Structures are given as structure tokens and as C-alpha cells.
Amino acid sequence: MKCLLTGAGGQLATELARCAPADVDVRSMSIESLDITSPDQIASHFESIRPDVVINAAAWTDVDGAEENESEAATINSHGARLLAESCRAHSARMIHVSTDFVFDGRSGRPYPPDAETSPLSAYGRTKRDGERAILETLPSSGLVVRTAWLYSSHGHNFLLTMLKLMSERNHIKVVCDQHGTPTSAASLAGTIWDLAGTSASGLYHWTDGGHTSWHGFAQAIHDIARMKGILDHDVTIEPIPGDQWPTPARRPASSVLDIASTEAIIDRTASPWEEELSSILDDIPVMNGKMDE
Numbered sequence: 001m002k003c004l005l006t007g008a009g010g011q012l013a014t015e016l017a018r019c020a021p022a023d024v025d026v027r028s029m030s031i032e033s034l035d036i037t038s039p040d041q042i043a044s045h046f047e048s049i050r051p052d053v054v055i056n057a058a059a060w061t062d063v064d065g066a067e068e069n070e071s072e073a074a075t076i077n078s079h080g081a082r083l084l085a086e087s088c089r090a091h092s093a094r095m096i097h098v099s100t101d102f103v104f105d106g107r108s109g110r111p112y113p114p115d116a117e118t119s120p121l122s123a124y125g126r127t128k129r130d131g132e133r134a135i136l137e138t139l140p141s142s143g144l145v146v147r148t149a150w151l152y153s154s155h156g157h158n159f160l161l162t163m164l165k166l167m168s169e170r171n172h173i174k175v176v177c178d179q180h181g182t183p184t185s186a187a188s189l190a191g192t193i194w195d196l197a198g199t200s201a202s203g204l205y206h207w208t209d210g211g212h213t214s215w216h217g218f219a220q221a222i223h224d225i226a227r228m229k230g231i232l233d234h235d236v237t238i239e240p241i242p243g244d245q246w247p248t249p250a251r252r253p254a255s256s257v258l259d260i261a262s263t264e265a266i267i268d269r270t271a272s273p274w275e276e277e278l279s280s281i282l283d284d285i286p287v288m289n290g291k292m293d294e
């Protein structure tokens with residue numbers, strides 16, 4: 001199977017390339033070689049590679065930055081996704097696309113199943129919702145959209161690395177305690193995407209690691225595990241604060257826990273608790289003299 005993978009260099013694409021099954025020939029494309037907003041570049045890569053499947057891990061992921069740049073974010077997250085889907089349709093390729101818990105408003109009070117109504121609070125969420133719609137409309141039987149949440153890995157820009165850097169520099173930090181979701185390792189999501197690629201699934205699916213917490217709970221676990229593993233050389237007080245004391249340009253859902261049962265059923269595997277995945281990713285974190293390696 002030949003796979004065209006977009007967004008190489010990003011958190012998820014890096015893990016997808018790293019753990020691809022042996023029988024998949026993955027052609028990873030960074031934005032420099034394939035800009036998904038360029039019809040000419042897409043056409044040329046489809047002609048040369050002739051992929052059986054396209055995995056789109058390219059995205060505008062700056063949630064706050066999208067508030068002031070919604071049309072630029074939409075060009076990548078919605079229009080670019082549609083261009084890829086149209087080429088998949090023209091070449092009879094399957095497409096796996098990644099979306100976000102931020103398509104929900106977080107008011108439901110229980111985990112969101114894949115068919116729950118979307119109601120994004122932010123510009124980023126709207127552009128991602130429109131991208132999902134583009135895939136499902138263009139590829140009703142060969143498009144697969146996997147929503148995930150709170151993605152992190154040992155590289156790239158993410159909450160885990162931001163927290164570790166802050167904790168290495170300070171003795172006291174404040175973290176929001178009234179927004180709930182599920183930290184999800186990019187490695188675990190990548191494994192699940194490859195598992196889904198091995199099924200004939202299409203439509204909407206959810207994947208996160210198991211359980212849920214707040215940003216504060218996530219930060220506290222990062223601290224505690226990093227201390228235990230010797231990644232941090234001092235204790236840090238992590239003060240819980242409400243979100244209204246940490247204003248951000250984009251509004252975020254109060255609780256965006258995803259119901260992943262249909263994915264667990266189709267891949268015949270349950271998600272590991274998010275704390276276990278975090279502990280295993282922390283084993284890969286480079287540390288130099290008690291400070292984060294930047």
C-alpha cells in the first residue's frame with residue numbers, strides 16, 4: 001500500500017512515519033514539498049506517487065492565532081482538506097483526515113460520540129469543522145475523519161513541552177483547572193490511525209487516550225512523573241486557576257471529552273490510560289543538567 005502523508009515534521013506526521021506498518025510505503029511530505037493549498041503540487045504528487053491512501057496530518061494548529069487569521073486557517077484546514085479529498089476521489093484513493101475536539105462547544109456534560117452535533121466556539125474549530133464536512137461530502141464512502149484532543153509528543157509545540165520548560169525555570173506556575181479533556185499522545189493516535197487504515201472504516205471516529213482530566217491535572221501529572229523520573233530537579237507548586245483568570249483570544253470548550261467506544265470496537269483494542277501514555281513519552285524527553293534541552 002502506498003501512502004501519501006502530509007504535514008511531515010508535525011507532531012502526528014512524525015509519529016505516523018515512525019510507526020508505519022512494514023507493508024506500507026509511506027511518502028512523507030512537508031509543507032516545503034507539498035503545500036496542501038496548492039492544486040498544482042497536489043496534482044503533481046498524485047501523478048508521481050499514485051497513492052492508495054492519503055493521510056492528512058497537515059493543519060493550521062495555532063488555535064489563538066486563528067482568531068485573527070481565520071481565512072488563512074480556513075485555507076489550510078478547510079480548502080486544503082477539500083483539495084486533497086477531490087484528488088483522492090479522482091484517483092480512487094482513500095483519505096484519512098484528522099480533526100479536533102474543538103468542533104464541540106463543551107456544554108454537553110458527557111463524552112461526545114462521533115455523531116454529536118458540532119458547535120465550535122473558536123475560529124480554529126470552525127475551520128476544522130468545515131474541513132471535516134469537505135472530506136465527508138467529497139468522499140462519502142472512502143473518507144475517514146478521526147477527531148482527537150490535547151495532542152502532545154516529545155517534539156514540536158505542545159502543552160507537555162511548554163510545561164516542562166516553565167517548570168524547569170520556575171518554582172510556581174498557574175494552570176487552568178476548569179477546562180476538561182483528554183491528553184493524547186501523538187504516538188498512540190498514530191498507532192490507532194494505522195489500525196483504522198487496516199479496516200474498511202469510513203465516516204467519523206474519535207480517538208484519545210483513556211480517561212480525562214483538566215489542564216491543571218495534566219500539568220500536575222507532568223510534574224509528578226517528571227520528578228519521579230529525574231527530569232525535573234526541583235518541586236514546583238502548580239496553582240489551579242479558573243479559565244477567566246487566564247484569558248486567551250480563542251474560547252475553549254469547558255469539557256470536550258470524546259467518546260471513543262466505536263473506535264475501540266472497530267480496532268478491537270482499548271485505549272491506555274492517559275497517565276500511562278504520558279509516562280512512556282516522558283521516557284523520550286531529552287534533559288540536560290536538569291534543564292529542558294530546547
Ligand SMILES: NC(=O)c1ccc[n+]([C@@H]2O[C@H](COP(=O)([O-])OP(=O)(O)OC[C@H]3O[C@@H](n4cnc5c(N)ncnc54)[C@H](OP(=O)(O)O)[C@@H]3O)[C@@H](O)[C@H]2O)c1
Pocket residue numbers: 006007008009010011012013030031034035036037056057058059060061076080098099100101128148149150151152156157
Ligand atoms: N495539537 C493538538 O493539540 C491537536 C488537538 C486536536 C486535533 N489536532 C489535529 O491533529 C492534526 C495534527 O496536529 P499536530 O499537533 O501534529 O500539528 P502540528 O505539529 O502543528 O503539525 C502540522 C503540520 O502541518 C504543516 N502545515 C501547515 N500548513 C500546511 C500546508 N498548507 N501544507 C502542508 N503542510 C502544512 C505544518 O508546517 P509548519 O510547522 O511549517 O507550519 C506542520 O508541520 C491536525 O489536524 C490538528 O488539527 C491537534
